[in-house]
Amino acid sequence: MNPQEKILALWDVDQALHRLTGLINDLKLEEERIKARIQSEDQAWQRRRESHRKLRQTATAKAREVDETDDRIRAYQKRLDQDIIPYKEMEYLREQVGLLRKRLEKLEQEALELLEETDVDAERLSQDEKEYKARRARLEGELHGLKERREGLERERERLLERRQEALKELPGHLREHYERLHEAVSDPVAVVKDGACSGCQLRLSEILLERVREGREVVICENCSRFLFLCWR
Ligand SMILES: [Zn+2]
Numbered sequence: 001m002n003p004q005e006k007i008l009a010l011w012d013v014d015q016a017l018h019r020l021t022g023l024i025n026d027l028k029l030e031e032e033r034i035k036a037r038i039q040s041e042d043q044a045w046q047r048r049r050e051s052h053r054k055l056r057q058t059a060t061a062k063a064r065e066v067d068e069t070d071d072r073i074r075a076y077q078k079r080l081d082q083d084i085i086p087y088k089e090m091e092y093l094r095e096q097v098g099l100l101r102k103r104l105e106k107l108e109q110e111a112l113e114l115l116e117e118t119d120v121d122a123e124r125l126s127q128d129e130k131e132y133k134a135r136r137a138r139l140e141g142e143l144h145g146l147k148e149r150r151e152g153l154e155r156e157r158e159r160l161l162e163r164r165q166e167a168l169k170e171l172p173g174h175l176r177e178h179y180e181r182l183h184e185a186v187s188d189p190v191a192v193v194k195d196g197a198c199s200g201c202q203l204r205l206s207e208i209l210l211e212r213v214r215e216g217r218e219v220v221i222c223e224n225c226s227r228f229l230f231l232c233w234r
Contacts, residue, residue: 003175003219007228010167010179011190017160018187020153027150034143038136045132052118052125059114066111069104073097175219182226191227201225 001009076093079085085093168176182189191200193213198205203224205213213220213229220229 001170003172004216004230006167006170007175007179007190007219008230010164010171011228013160013164013167014183014189017157017164020157020160024150024153024157027146027153031143031146031150034139034146038139038143041132041136041139045129048125048128048132052121055114055121056118059111059118062107062111062114066104066107069100069107073100073104076100178221178226179228182228186225186227189227190230191222191225192230192232198222198225198227198229200227205229 076097080090080093080097168180171179179189186200188200191198193199193205193210196204196210201222201224203222206223209220209223209229212218213231216231221227222229
Protein backbone atom coordinates (compact mmCIF):
# COMPACT_ATOMS: atom_id res chain seq x y z
CA MET A 1 0.00 0.00 0.00
CA ASN A 2 1.18 3.49 -0.78
CA PRO A 3 0.66 6.23 1.85
CA GLN A 4 -2.54 7.44 0.14
CA GLU A 5 -4.05 3.97 0.42
CA LYS A 6 -2.95 3.74 4.03
CA ILE A 7 -4.72 7.02 4.81
CA LEU A 8 -7.89 5.73 3.17
CA ALA A 9 -7.61 2.44 5.09
CA LEU A 10 -7.38 4.39 8.35
CA TRP A 11 -10.30 6.57 7.32
CA ASP A 12 -12.36 3.44 6.61
CA VAL A 13 -11.72 2.23 10.15
CA ASP A 14 -12.63 5.65 11.57
CA GLN A 15 -15.88 5.76 9.63
CA ALA A 16 -16.79 2.29 10.84
CA LEU A 17 -15.95 3.39 14.39
CA HIS A 18 -18.11 6.47 13.98
CA ARG A 19 -21.09 4.42 12.78
CA LEU A 20 -20.59 1.91 15.57
CA THR A 21 -20.38 4.63 18.22
CA GLY A 22 -23.63 6.09 16.88
CA LEU A 23 -25.34 2.70 17.12
CA ILE A 24 -24.03 2.12 20.64
CA ASN A 25 -25.29 5.55 21.74
CA ASP A 26 -28.71 4.87 20.18
CA LEU A 27 -28.90 1.59 22.08
CA LYS A 28 -27.90 3.31 25.32
CA LEU A 29 -30.68 5.87 24.83
CA GLU A 30 -33.16 3.09 24.15
CA GLU A 31 -32.01 1.29 27.29
CA GLU A 32 -32.50 4.47 29.32
CA ARG A 33 -35.98 4.87 27.83
CA ILE A 34 -36.92 1.33 28.86
CA LYS A 35 -35.44 1.77 32.34
CA ALA A 36 -37.61 4.88 32.74
CA ARG A 37 -40.66 2.88 31.63
CA ILE A 38 -39.89 0.15 34.16
CA GLN A 39 -39.56 2.78 36.85
CA SER A 40 -42.88 4.37 35.97
CA GLU A 41 -44.53 0.91 35.91
CA ASP A 42 -43.15 0.30 39.42
CA GLN A 43 -44.37 3.66 40.65
CA ALA A 44 -47.85 3.13 39.18
CA TRP A 45 -48.00 -0.27 40.87
CA GLN A 46 -46.96 1.25 44.20
CA ARG A 47 -49.75 3.81 43.87
CA ARG A 48 -52.25 1.09 43.00
CA ARG A 49 -51.29 -0.96 46.05
CA GLU A 50 -51.43 2.12 48.24
CA SER A 51 -54.95 2.95 47.05
CA HIS A 52 -56.07 -0.58 47.96
CA ARG A 53 -54.38 -0.34 51.35
CA LYS A 54 -56.22 2.94 52.05
CA LEU A 55 -59.56 1.45 51.04
CA ARG A 56 -58.99 -1.49 53.38
CA GLN A 57 -57.97 0.90 56.14
CA THR A 58 -61.18 2.90 55.69
CA ALA A 59 -63.25 -0.30 55.81
CA THR A 60 -61.45 -1.43 59.00
CA ALA A 61 -61.99 1.97 60.63
CA LYS A 62 -65.68 1.82 59.77
CA ALA A 63 -65.99 -1.67 61.27
CA ARG A 64 -64.28 -0.41 64.42
CA GLU A 65 -66.76 2.45 64.60
CA VAL A 66 -69.59 -0.10 64.40
CA ASP A 67 -68.07 -2.05 67.32
CA GLU A 68 -67.55 1.06 69.40
CA THR A 69 -71.09 2.25 68.82
CA ASP A 70 -72.38 -1.18 69.69
CA ASP A 71 -70.33 -1.19 72.90
CA ARG A 72 -71.71 2.20 73.90
CA ILE A 73 -75.28 1.05 73.32
CA ARG A 74 -74.63 -2.04 75.48
CA ALA A 75 -73.06 0.03 78.23
CA TYR A 76 -75.98 2.47 78.28
CA GLN A 77 -78.45 -0.38 78.15
CA LYS A 78 -76.71 -2.14 81.00
CA ARG A 79 -76.90 0.97 83.11
CA LEU A 80 -80.57 1.36 82.25
CA ASP A 81 -81.31 -2.26 83.11
CA GLN A 82 -79.33 -2.68 86.28
CA ASP A 83 -78.69 0.58 88.04
CA ILE A 84 -81.07 2.64 90.00
CA ILE A 85 -80.59 6.01 88.38
CA PRO A 86 -82.28 9.39 88.55
CA TYR A 87 -85.17 9.86 86.18
CA LYS A 88 -83.47 12.67 84.26
CA GLU A 89 -80.45 10.55 83.55
CA MET A 90 -82.63 7.63 82.55
CA GLU A 91 -84.45 9.83 80.07
CA TYR A 92 -81.15 11.02 78.69
CA LEU A 93 -79.76 7.49 78.38
CA ARG A 94 -82.86 6.23 76.63
CA GLU A 95 -82.65 9.08 74.19
CA GLN A 96 -78.96 8.32 73.56
CA VAL A 97 -79.63 4.63 73.01
CA GLY A 98 -82.29 5.52 70.45
CA LEU A 99 -79.96 7.87 68.61
CA LEU A 100 -77.06 5.44 68.74
CA ARG A 101 -79.18 2.61 67.35
CA LYS A 102 -80.15 4.71 64.37
CA ARG A 103 -76.55 5.63 63.89
CA LEU A 104 -75.48 2.01 64.24
CA GLU A 105 -77.83 0.96 61.46
CA LYS A 106 -76.31 3.54 59.11
CA LEU A 107 -72.77 2.62 60.16
CA GLU A 108 -73.38 -1.08 59.64
CA GLN A 109 -74.67 -0.40 56.15
CA GLU A 110 -71.62 1.72 55.33
CA ALA A 111 -69.25 -0.86 56.82
CA LEU A 112 -70.82 -3.61 54.74
CA GLU A 113 -70.55 -1.59 51.55
CA LEU A 114 -66.93 -0.76 52.25
CA LEU A 115 -66.15 -4.39 52.95
CA GLU A 116 -67.71 -5.45 49.65
CA GLU A 117 -65.89 -2.69 47.83
CA THR A 118 -62.62 -3.85 49.41
CA ASP A 119 -63.23 -7.47 48.37
CA VAL A 120 -63.99 -6.46 44.78
CA ASP A 121 -60.92 -4.24 44.73
CA ALA A 122 -58.76 -7.06 46.13
CA GLU A 123 -59.71 -9.24 43.16
CA ARG A 124 -59.02 -6.41 40.76
CA LEU A 125 -55.71 -5.82 42.54
CA SER A 126 -54.54 -9.38 41.97
CA GLN A 127 -55.47 -9.08 38.28
CA ASP A 128 -53.61 -5.75 38.11
CA GLU A 129 -50.60 -7.38 39.72
CA LYS A 130 -50.51 -10.13 37.10
CA GLU A 131 -50.68 -7.57 34.31
CA TYR A 132 -48.08 -5.37 35.94
CA LYS A 133 -45.68 -8.30 36.36
CA ALA A 134 -46.21 -9.37 32.75
CA ARG A 135 -45.51 -5.86 31.43
CA ARG A 136 -42.46 -5.57 33.64
CA ALA A 137 -41.09 -8.94 32.53
CA ARG A 138 -41.56 -7.94 28.89
CA LEU A 139 -39.67 -4.68 29.46
CA GLU A 140 -36.90 -6.49 31.35
CA GLY A 141 -36.61 -8.87 28.40
CA GLU A 142 -36.34 -5.98 25.95
CA LEU A 143 -33.74 -4.34 28.15
CA HIS A 144 -31.72 -7.53 28.33
CA GLY A 145 -31.80 -7.90 24.53
CA LEU A 146 -30.65 -4.32 24.03
CA LYS A 147 -27.85 -4.75 26.56
CA GLU A 148 -26.58 -7.88 24.83
CA ARG A 149 -26.63 -6.16 21.44
CA ARG A 150 -24.83 -3.13 22.85
CA GLU A 151 -22.18 -5.28 24.54
CA GLY A 152 -21.62 -7.12 21.26
CA LEU A 153 -21.11 -3.80 19.48
CA GLU A 154 -18.79 -2.61 22.23
CA ARG A 155 -16.60 -5.67 21.74
CA GLU A 156 -16.65 -4.94 18.00
CA ARG A 157 -15.56 -1.39 18.77
CA GLU A 158 -12.64 -2.68 20.87
CA ARG A 159 -11.48 -4.74 17.88
CA LEU A 160 -11.84 -1.73 15.58
CA LEU A 161 -9.84 0.43 17.97
CA GLU A 162 -7.04 -2.14 17.79
CA ARG A 163 -7.26 -2.11 13.99
CA ARG A 164 -7.10 1.67 14.11
CA GLN A 165 -3.87 1.52 16.11
CA GLU A 166 -2.41 -0.85 13.52
CA ALA A 167 -3.55 1.37 10.63
CA LEU A 168 -2.05 4.40 12.37
CA LYS A 169 1.28 2.61 12.85
CA GLU A 170 1.39 1.95 9.11
CA LEU A 171 1.51 5.68 8.38
CA PRO A 172 4.75 7.67 8.30
CA GLY A 173 5.11 9.83 11.42
CA HIS A 174 4.35 13.23 9.90
CA LEU A 175 1.19 11.93 8.14
CA ARG A 176 0.05 10.21 11.31
CA GLU A 177 0.37 13.43 13.30
CA HIS A 178 -1.40 15.44 10.62
CA TYR A 179 -4.24 12.92 10.42
CA GLU A 180 -4.69 12.83 14.20
CA ARG A 181 -4.70 16.64 14.48
CA LEU A 182 -7.31 16.86 11.74
CA HIS A 183 -9.34 14.05 13.24
CA GLU A 184 -9.57 15.91 16.52
CA ALA A 185 -10.60 19.15 14.80
CA VAL A 186 -13.07 17.90 12.19
CA SER A 187 -15.27 14.85 11.80
CA ASP A 188 -13.90 14.10 8.32
CA PRO A 189 -10.13 14.40 7.81
CA VAL A 190 -10.47 13.10 4.26
CA ALA A 191 -12.07 15.00 1.36
CA VAL A 192 -12.52 14.53 -2.38
CA VAL A 193 -12.43 16.91 -5.31
CA LYS A 194 -15.90 17.91 -6.41
CA ASP A 195 -16.33 20.33 -9.35
CA GLY A 196 -12.84 21.65 -8.75
CA ALA A 197 -13.52 22.30 -5.05
CA CYS A 198 -12.66 20.49 -1.82
CA SER A 199 -15.66 18.52 -0.49
CA GLY A 200 -14.55 19.32 3.06
CA CYS A 201 -14.34 23.11 3.02
CA GLN A 202 -16.16 23.73 -0.31
CA LEU A 203 -13.46 26.12 -1.47
CA ARG A 204 -12.03 26.08 -5.00
CA LEU A 205 -8.68 24.41 -5.45
CA SER A 206 -5.81 25.77 -7.53
CA GLU A 207 -5.03 24.16 -10.88
CA ILE A 208 -1.60 23.09 -9.63
CA LEU A 209 -3.12 21.32 -6.66
CA LEU A 210 -5.81 19.68 -8.81
CA GLU A 211 -3.09 18.42 -11.15
CA ARG A 212 -1.20 16.87 -8.22
CA VAL A 213 -4.37 15.16 -7.02
CA ARG A 214 -5.06 13.82 -10.52
CA GLU A 215 -1.55 12.41 -10.81
CA GLY A 216 -2.10 10.54 -7.55
CA ARG A 217 1.62 10.03 -6.95
CA GLU A 218 1.76 11.68 -3.57
CA VAL A 219 -0.32 12.60 -0.54
CA VAL A 220 -2.03 15.95 -1.21
CA ILE A 221 -3.67 18.12 1.38
CA CYS A 222 -6.21 20.91 0.76
CA GLU A 223 -4.52 24.30 0.70
CA ASN A 224 -7.46 25.82 2.64
CA CYS A 225 -8.55 23.30 5.26
CA SER A 226 -5.57 20.88 5.28
CA ARG A 227 -7.80 17.80 4.72
CA PHE A 228 -6.27 14.93 2.82
CA LEU A 229 -7.48 15.27 -0.76
CA PHE A 230 -8.44 12.44 -3.10
CA LEU A 231 -9.78 12.48 -6.63
CA CYS A 232 -12.81 10.38 -5.73
CA TRP A 233 -14.06 7.96 -3.10
CA ARG A 234 -12.86 4.47 -3.77
ZN1 LIG B 1 -10.54 21.89 1.99
